[in-house]
């Protein structure tokens with residue numbers, strides 16, 4: 270299109286009555302058309318060379334022309350100046366058609382321009398790379414991409430102390446670069462930290478301080494270039510080059526991504542954003558142990574037919590540890606060029622999370638180690654547009670406040686529902702068959718069979734009920750069917766008659782009705798105002814005596830003290846689960862030490878298998894968000910000022926984050942000093 274010769278006057282298209290010839294025949298100084306056309310005509314007359322390029326692509330009739338009513342009984346459209354009647358409603362529709370036609374043509378021309386701009390940006394980047402290679406090092410290491418941004422400053426002779434102080438503080442990208450380039454430097458220049466006296470801390474501030482030295486290094490690099498024989502290139506010089514190159518690489522990459530997005534006519538909502546990831550700590554035990562398995566089964570659909578996440582690609586191998594800080598949910602590469610801060614420091618006003626919150630555009634958190642987005646925190650997060658739950662269950666966000674602030678809350682629906690369902694079955698068997706105490710006896714060298722079996726039963730024939738029969742609840746029911754149990758459920762949405770028949774299910778219209786009958790109750794509903802403390806003293810007292818309660822939904826669905834007392838009196842034969850409130854649970858939380866518990870930290874939904882799915886799902890959500898595409902309906906909890914998608918189906922309005930600030934009382938050091946968690950011997954001797 271760009272190389273097409275520009276005719277002085279376009280060829281005449283007789284099918285379109287108001288082309289240039291007809292205009293001139295009409296002898297009109299300012300022919301009909303839309304406002305832009307009129308004003309361009311006034312300005313430039315018929316000389317198309319003087320008109321904006323995209324106007325050349327407009328070959329159809331002008332606005333207002335289709336919109337004319339039929340005149341003169343000749344079954345042709347009349348001219349604007351001949352119109353005998355005012356515009357009608359039908360014309361409005363035609364006007365819209367004409368509008369969209371012309372807009373589409375213009376958009377195509379814009380897209381063409383943007384594509385050319387993208388190509389130029391790429392060419393520029395290649396040039397800058399070549400020049401920086403020549404300047405800094407004859408052989409720049411592979412991951413080092415030189416600079417379009419910093420290079421001109423060096424070559425323009427900006428005083429180096431000024432450069433060194435100016436760059437780190439004024440350029441957000443440089444701060445970002447420091448978070449990513451250290452690995453490169455480690456590989457290429459082992460020992461650089463010692464040589465620089467780098468403390469090894471990972472905060473941006475420390476990294477920026479280190480940049481002062483990197484800046485000096487750049488000076489050395491420049492000198493080395495002018496006097497190559499002055500000795501070996503100091504490590505500092507190389508460091509300067511690495512830093513400068515990392516910045517340029519990020520910037521050029523972002524620029525070219527942006528231009529490409531424009532060229533493909535995607536709306537790039539957030540060109541450069543601050544994303545705050547809150548993930549659990551890396552393993553405390555040695556990581557030298559190889560992972561147990563080298564591959565994961567490939568799944569493309571969930572049981573109801575919904576597809577597993579569909580990001581454009583992933584930068585991790587399924588089965589890797591992605592949910593902890595260093596795993597970064599496998600997003601580090603994808604988010605290069607953005608400010609992506611990942612931390613486990615999430616509770617209290619001094620936490621890293623709270624410090625970054627006021628400037629964050631996106632918060633990514635996990636239920637296992639939740640960044641509680643309380644009312645107060647949402648009020649502080651003025652830039653926040655999107656909260657992503659890497660998993661399922663977004664109750665750690667004050668959904669009411671998020672809706673009011675027009676923040677979207679999305680989660681990776683279904684990603685770990687089956688993981689949890691498997692866990693629930695395991696926990697039921699665990700409690701009923703008294704597995705954990707028996708295991709403890711074996712590992713402590715004992716053989717006390719009577720102690721092992723005095724609380725052990727068969728599940729067969731028991732009445733088992735779920736509160737909540739959504740993705741997890743239904744999967745639990747399906748998995749329990751072969752155990753020849755009698756199955757019950759309560760949910761605000763009744764399952765289909767076919768499913769009830771298939772699983773021989775008994776529906777209860779209240780939770781009270783279900784708990785009265787069941788030997789085993791499993792909780793699989795979200796936490797929202799109607800389920801908060803649902804299992805209180807009163808409801809637990811109405812349960813069948815000696816029943817088992819399994820809660821992998823959310824800790825706050827149960828009242829902690831009421832559960833503890835019921836375990837002590839025997840009203841509950843056992844309580845198992847992995848969810849607490851708040852999280853991490855205080856070191857002295859009663860569930861850690863109450864009798865007959867089979868508790869773990871919050872783990873059921875973060876198996877390595879689940880991590881691969883939710884990491885991919887988070888990327889899918891981010892890709893949609895960054896490109897202005899809609900997020901899958903089923904992933905939505907809050908959008909457009911209210912509950913949406915799965916949020917609308919499974920939650921009720923309100924806030925359940927109150928009390929989450931207590932999480933600050935968890936003392937990591939105390940937990941580490943105390944060694945392995947609660948010994949089950951305590952449980953065996955603990956009563957009931």
Ligand SMILES: NC(=O)C1=CN([C@@H]2O[C@H](COP(=O)(O)OP(=O)(O)OC[C@H]3O[C@@H](n4cnc5c(N)ncnc54)[C@H](O)[C@@H]3O)[C@@H](O)[C@H]2O)C=CC1
Pocket residue numbers: 660661662663683685686689736737738739740741742759760761762793794795796799800821822823847848871872873874875915918919920
């Ligand atoms: N422990 C873990 O690692 C994980 C825990 N979860 C928890 O499990 C919950 C459920 O997950 P899915 O089954 O995938 O969600 P889902 O949305 O498919 O199902 C939830 C079901 O609960 C029902 N429900 C809502 N309020 C209820 C009430 N008051 N009484 C009875 N039923 C009610 C809904 O109607 C829906 O059928 C999540 O919201 C989350 O809190 C989810 C994944 C991992």
